[in-house]
Amino acid sequence: MSTAVVSYTLNGRSGVSATTRERVLRVADELGWRPATAARSLRSGPAAAALVVVHDQPFGTRAAFPLDLVSGALQTLGPDTLTLAVHVAESPTGAAQLMDRWWTERRYAAFVVTGVRVDDARLAALRTLPAPAVVVGAVVDGAPATWQHVVLDDGDAFAQLGAFLAELGHRRIAMVAGSERLVAPVRRSAALAAALVPYGIELRTVAGDGPERAAAALRPLLSASDRPTAIVTDDDATAGLVLDVARRLGLGVPWDLSVVAGTDSPACYLTTPSLTAVPYPVEELGRATGRALRAALGTAASRRAVGVDPTEGEAPPSGTVPVGRLVVRGSTAPPAGN
Amino acid sequence: MSTAVVSYTLNGRSGVSATTRERVLRVADELGWRPATAARSLRSGPAAAALVVVHDQPFGTRAAFPLDLVSGALQTLGPDTLTLAVHVAESPTGAAQLMDRWWTERRYAAFVVTGVRVDDARLAALRTLPAPAVVVGAVVDGAPATWQHVVLDDGDAFAQLGAFLAELGHRRIAMVAGSERLVAPVRRSAALAAALVPYGIELRTVAGDGPERAAAALRPLLSASDRPTAIVTDDDATAGLVLDVARRLGLGVPWDLSVVAGTDSPACYLTTPSLTAVPYPVEELGRATGRALRAALGTAASRRAVGVDPTEGEAPPSGTVPVGRLVVRGSTAPPAGN
DNA sequence: TTGAAAGCGCTACCAT
DNA sequence: ATGGTAGCGCTTTCAA
Numbered sequence: 001m002s003t004a005v006v007s008y009t010l011n012g013r014s015g016v017s018a019t020t021r022e023r024v025l026r027v028a029d030e031l032g033w034r035p036a037t038a039a040r041s042l043r044s045g046p047a048a049a050a051l052v053v054v055h056d057q058p059f060g061t062r063a064a065f066p067l068d069l070v071s072g073a074l075q076t077l078g079p080d081t082l083t084l085a086v087h088v089a090e091s092p093t094g095a096a097q098l099m100d101r102w103w104t105e106r107r108y109a110a111f112v113v114t115g116v117r118v119d120d121a122r123l124a125a126l127r128t129l130p131a132p133a134v135v136v137g138a139v140v141d142g143a144p145a146t147w148q149h150v151v152l153d154d155g156d157a158f159a160q161l162g163a164f165l166a167e168l169g170h171r172r173i174a175m176v177a178g179s180e181r182l183v184a185p186v187r188r189s190a191a192l193a194a195a196l197v198p199y200g201i202e203l204r205t206v207a208g209d210g211p212e213r214a215a216a217a218l219r220p221l222l223s224a225s226d227r228p229t230a231i232v233t234d235d236d237a238t239a240g241l242v243l244d245v246a247r248r249l250g251l252g253v254p255w256d257l258s259v260v261a262g263t264d265s266p267a268c269y270l271t272t273p274s275l276t277a278v279p280y281p282v283e284e285l286g287r288a289t290g291r292a293l294r295a296a297l298g299t300a301a302s303r304r305a306v307g308v309d310p311t312e313g314e315a316p317p318s319g320t321v322p323v324g325r326l327v328v329r330g331s332t333a334p335p336a337g338n
Numbered sequence: 339m340s341t342a343v344v345s346y347t348l349n350g351r352s353g354v355s356a357t358t359r360e361r362v363l364r365v366a367d368e369l370g371w372r373p374a375t376a377a378r379s380l381r382s383g384p385a386a387a388a389l390v391v392v393h394d395q396p397f398g399t400r401a402a403f404p405l406d407l408v409s410g411a412l413q414t415l416g417p418d419t420l421t422l423a424v425h426v427a428e429s430p431t432g433a434a435q436l437m438d439r440w441w442t443e444r445r446y447a448a449f450v451v452t453g454v455r456v457d458d459a460r461l462a463a464l465r466t467l468p469a470p471a472v473v474v475g476a477v478v479d480g481a482p483a484t485w486q487h488v489v490l491d492d493g494d495a496f497a498q499l500g501a502f503l504a505e506l507g508h509r510r511i512a513m514v515a516g517s518e519r520l521v522a523p524v525r526r527s528a529a530l531a532a533a534l535v536p537y538g539i540e541l542r543t544v545a546g547d548g549p550e551r552a553a554a555a556l557r558p559l560l561s562a563s564d565r566p567t568a569i570v571t572d573d574d575a576t577a578g579l580v581l582d583v584a585r586r587l588g589l590g591v592p593w594d595l596s597v598v599a600g601t602d603s604p605a606c607y608l609t610t611p612s613l614t615a616v617p618y619p620v621e622e623l624g625r626a627t628g629r630a631l632r633a634a635l636g637t638a639a640s641r642r643a644v645g646v647d648p649t650e651g652e653a654p655p656s657g658t659v660p661v662g663r664l665v666v667r668g669s670t671a672p673p674a675g676n
Numbered sequence: 677t678t679g680a681a682a683g684c685g686c687t688a689c690c691a692t
Numbered sequence: 693a694t695g696g697t698a699g700c701g702c703t704t705t706c707a708a
Contacts, residue, residue: 002679007703017677037445039701041376042684050423053410064401068427071393085388086424087410107375107686141413240608248612266399270578272585272610334373345687355693377685380700432694444701 010035041106048083049293050102051096051112052122053090061267065282066114069136072286073112079295083111084293090145092117096125103129110297112136112289116183132296134290146299148292150321152283154191157278158325161193161260164326165230169334171259174204174221175227176214178238185234188262194234204228211241218245222257229335230258239275243331247336254333259314264327273330290323300303348373353669370586378643379444384528387631388440389450390433390460399605401573403620404452407474409448409555410624411631420631422450430455434463441467448634450474450627451554454521470634474627484637486630488659490622495616496662499598500533502664503568507672508596512559512566514544514552516576519558523572526600530570542566549579556583556599560595574605581669592671602665609669617661 001024009024017025028034041047055068077084085108089095095113099122100107111131113122114140123140126133132146139149153198164172175192177185178278206216206221213333216301219226224243233239243253251257253273261268262279339362346354347362354362366372379385391404408422415422427433433451437460440446448470451460454476454673462476464471470484477487513530515523527672531541544559559565562585571577575614577599581591589595591611599606602615 004680004701004704008678011703015677020677032442034439034442035703036380036701037440037443037685038376038379040703041688042374042380042701043703044684046376053405055405057457061399061608063405065422066405067393067426068399069430074426074428083425088412088424090412101372102375103369104372105375139577150679160431169377217612224515237604237608243610266575268603270399270581270605270609272574272581321503338548340697341686342688343694346694349687351688353693358693360691373687377700378687380685380702381687382700635693 076290411628414628
């Protein structure tokens with residue numbers, strides 16, 4: 001029996017008789033044999049993609065996002081074609097260097113990027129590479145054709161939220177963005193502002209990177225006579241902070257102040273009161289990421305021979321993931337005067 | 339110039355003149371050339387290890403643990419010798435299959451396992467493989483010589499905690515273990531029980547896997563006349579749950595009931611009151627994991643030719659990571675009658 | 677339908 | 693100190 005026959009069998013190619021194929025599979029199983037990744041990659045190029053996480057905020061409440069995302073991506077990926085590995089870097093620059101290096105070493109066939117920052121070093125690096133990439137949580141202008149994008153439907157999410165708050169009677173609403181270095185919060189606060197326009201409400205926006213700066217910005221805001229009656233944050237941690245500042249100022253939540261977290265998470269029901277929140281369908285985002293990854297690798301020009309079936313043609317474009325219904329909990333109520 | 343010279347240069351071996359070496363490095367840099375991982379692995383075996391996470395509880399507050407761990411491990415690993423990839427599986431069985439497969443495919447040279455369960459399928463699978471492994475958070479009896487263990491110094495942590503509660507005046511203390519399927523909580527509650535013995539206090543232990551069961555077990559416990567005056571949990575989420583149940587029963591925390599989280603996390607200061615907690619030095623745990631990984635690969639018999647310098651000899655044994663000082667916040671006070 | 681053989685890009689041994 | 697070269701274990705083309 002020649003090695004070619006075995007190779008054909010294992011790669012499911014035609015030209016092997018049913019009996020031979022069965023025998024090959026049986027013997028391989030008995031011997032516990034599997035083709036060596038390295039040898040296969042040497043011939044055919046890497047069959048793995050990497051998600052490089054910028055992990056500069058350890059212990060963060062949403063830090064598990066990448067794992068949830070991968071968990072979802074696996075559902076649309078199937079472990080046999082492409083594996084998706086998660087790696088950790090301490091900074092965008094570090095992540096950029098890793099991706100550059102691993103692309104040059106032909107270690108990975110594609111990259112996934114999340115938590116995109118303003119002027120993100122990772123995107124700059126990826127541009128110089130002809131690497132397929134999936135950008136999660138942001139749409140990059142003038143992106144190479146080999147990139148795919150996956151974003152949440154913030155428009156819908158914040159339309160729901162805007163309607164909810166406006167119909168409770170709120171008129172003075174502010175948004176506390178967690179970090180203006182991240183692209184997503186900026187886009188999301190714009191989406192909320194747009195959603196409030198029909199109600200004639202002008203969103204006030206407070207920037208605050210890190211808990212200290214956010215708290216510092218928050219205190220004068222909540223002490224003023226025309227203080228907002230509702231505050232929307234970008235994440236659970238900032239919402240918790242708002243709760244804390246409000247408590248210290250003697251403001252009762254939700255009676256004197258409504259608080260909404262822009263990103264639902266388990267921490268949102270550990271607080272007192274539990275936090276009304278914008279859903280965060282990470283798993284679905286992951287499934288979309290898996291599809292986008294296949295699409296990115298399907299881009300003929302960018303192929304590095306992953307096991308993608310060429311006859312499948314161009315995969316459907318990646319896209320916008322719907323969010324579910326707003327999750328109403330204890331932190332929201334009509335404003336005091338209502 | 340021959341390929342051998344280039345290989346020698348890049349692997350820092352002697353036998354290359356300084357001028358040649360410099361020229362090689364310069365040209366490689368100009369060309370943006372790096373040795374292909376696949377070809378190198380084909381010759382020398384894989385130069386990567388994998389941490390396969392069992393991610394069956396998405397959105398969990400401590401779900402980011404693996405990323406924090408890797409972040410720490412990178413500090414003692416140096417990216418050039420060994421890379422550490424994180425992968426996700428939905429169950430211990432799935433993780434076991436992945437590791438088995440990837441070992442057979444010679445994709446990874448070693449594996450890291452965290453969140454060990456009782457009768458963990460991953461450990462069973464690893465036993466059948468001659469793969470080097472690092473077990474984080476548990477010490478396995480009769481482990482193969484190629485395994486290393488990394489655990490927290492729970493003895494110290496709970497000695498501190500026991501002394502703290504006892505000296506506040508607490509005499510009726512209970513522990514709510516998050517999940518009895520996990521090995522660590524069981525060991526930790528034993529450590530707490532031991533720490534309370536010198537004070538003549540007998541720890542009551544309540545098992546409860548998942549929030550519903552824990553809540554169900556908690557209500558009668560906290561309604562009884564001889565209810566505990568202090569409750570220790572294994573994680574932040576369960577501590578939050580205790581806070582919630584106490585509130586519904588009209589028990590004031592910390593006046594009527596003290597609550598301690600067995601695992602500090604950002605969620606611990608989002609609660610009201612913020613939670614006194616046992617420190618959780620994940621980063622240090624990660625550094626120890628990195629060292630353990632080198633030691634595991636250093637085990638001569640298990641070598642699959644990772645770039646470990648043989649002259650370094652056997653690395654120091656992996657071990658027990660010290661925890662810091664107990665973090666006292668608002669959820670603990672002397673018991674009511676004191 | 678099967679077999680033979682040429683690489684893929686390295687590392688390491690043996691010559692020079 | 694440097695060059696030649698035999699594999700590592702696959703995939704794929706070409707013959708039989």
